[in-house]
Amino acid sequence: MVVSPVILMLAGAAIGAAVVAYIFKRAGGLWLLGLGLGAIAGAFGSALFLAPLDYCTFEAGRESLDRAFGLILAAAGTAIVVAPLGWLSGKLLRHESLIEGQQSQGAFRHWWIAIPLLAPTLTILLLFLYYPSLETLRLSTMLSRLGARREVFVCVDNFTRLVEDKTYFETVVRTMYMSFFIVVLSMGLSLLVATMAYLPIRGASIYRILLVWPYAMSPAVAGIIFLLMFNPSGGLINYLLGKWLGIKLGWLNDPKVAPWTIIMASVWKSMGFNILFYIAGLQNVPKDLIEAGAIDGAGVLRRFWHIVWPMLSPITFFLLVTNLTYAFFETYATIDYLTPGGGPLRSTTTMMYRVIQLGVQNNDMGKAAAESIVLFLTVIGITVVLFRTGGRQVTYGV
Template sequence: MLPLNFCTFEAERETIDAMFGVGLVIIGMAVVLLPVRWFLQRRMDNVALFAADVQPGAFNSTWLAALFLAPTIIILALFLYYPALENFRLSVLLTRLGVPRTAFVCVDNFTRLVQDTEYINTVLITFGISIAIVIIGLVLALLIATMAYQPLKGAKIYRTLLIWPYAISPVVAGLIFLLLFNPTGGIVNYFLQGMFGFQIGWLNNPAAAPWAVIIASVWKSMGFNILFYIAGLQNVPKDLQESAAIDGANALQRFWKITIPLLSPITFFLIITNMTYAFFETFGTIDYLTGGGPLNSTTTMMYRIYEVGVVNGDLGKAAAQSIVLFAMVIGLTVLQFRTTERRVNYGA
């Protein structure tokens, strides 16, 4: 247990805040370490099963294996593990960018987050945008992939055209949709005005701006999702479809009862990757499209870390926020493994 006498807090802060902060850190460590332990235990069980099948004479040189792994370990240590440890160190400090003087504040940076209504609103915005990106993106990708999989002339050409947006960086995607959603000369409002007689303030309306981010992000990730769904559709046995058709099942029933269950492994994988994308890789799109506005309606947790740490220079608070984001993503990933994976059908 962390002794409170090693933590320094402001004089006006109550003891309950300190106790709550320590409890928050303990819960955060449990959220991070317990899923990692569960994940490693599963992998070790798989390794044990694989090792039981290894034949005599197989590769078993420990020193040679260490030599091959050394470059990867060095790169990970320099660019992943050390920055992560430094981030944990900064999260317990009161430190600002360009100011050499620091102060140890223990979990004070974390307790302030819980009491910050603006940060809590940022968390809710992040979850709302992320869930919308995942659900809308996967549903549209599955429908488009199903149509693109049909045997039509020039199928390879338009399949390629459907996939190419994935090669565009999030910044470029944000710039493209900035031109499309521009309130004054954007082509989207031009068509809305001409066809329906109204316009939408995509970038200056707090209710519409999150949808602009969602649309741009879904478009950016669409090619990735379509690519995997097309690959999955190629592995759906045609004899099952034909047998169901003979039994009287229509196209919708075959799609719902056969295609979707057999695509569940790919859907499970895409849920994980799209959730990670929605949390982390939408930063460039938001930065160029809305800049977190209007009225912080598109300020996600990742974008707030940038504002607090880079723009405002408060490294301690930014580090604490990044740890909270990391713990949330780890927790969501493990939760998806524990719940969604049970419904995955790996049989052909």
């Protein structure tokens, strides 16, 4: 199969033209204009990723995996350019507002006033977020080391090798299930503890401070404490378990147990943050609603399920997103202290741990950049799914 830039551009143009022309026609615009605009956008989109790569995936001597990857890049580029164009033109042609929801009364008189007001934030974002992101994209196509004489362009090898590496697939699956349990356990336990800490008891504020404390502890200190507690030989936990129950567990050196040690430590570390937010959320649940429920004869569990839980849903959703980020990105330090190396038998190697091991320890920047892009896309994907499903069930206000 011969794939040339021209064919890809024509294909992109055709798709773009069809989509945008259709939208123009539905919205009552000039469909020929839509056809032209769509064709240009589609052609440009197909080249968005591949032109900087110089269409290297289709060079002679490349494998079918590379070519498939090239086609995916062309399709993704086309979608990234055509979809917003279609959405925007549809809205404009129908004279709809670009911002969803009701317009507030206090709008600015001139639209351009927003620009200087946003400028400081945008400057910082550009410098410290968008530019490094672009640099990551560039690095991901390179063989690169800090302090080396040169960089070598390797096309998409850093990505395609992940498809062939069976340990990577295992790592992705492991990251998913560890993150799932960290998020669910941490949030579930936090809600339970927050509900109890919210009860009107003597010295409640002291309890609350103590509960939030673990969150304020540096990951390094927490890591050392956990390591010396969970060390299978000589550690406190196994000493006590052995003394009282006569059993000992391979907390750090049994591949079946070690991931759970990491999950426990991560849950413990993140609970403070969740409890803080849940206590704040509980304080915002109107007392009269609960009283009304009580008068109507609803029991504690019923009141919780029908009044408190829905009122907490914005907080729960916010925590779900932040906890997910924590589970995917910030458990690195915990793993590095408890099971440095990501063992035993790779059982605690997560996607983020691999990125840091490759980038910082091995100084293999290109592969680390490629894996961090995959990780980024995974988390974006999960977050989008969350917003599409869970986000709809959130009730804001009464």
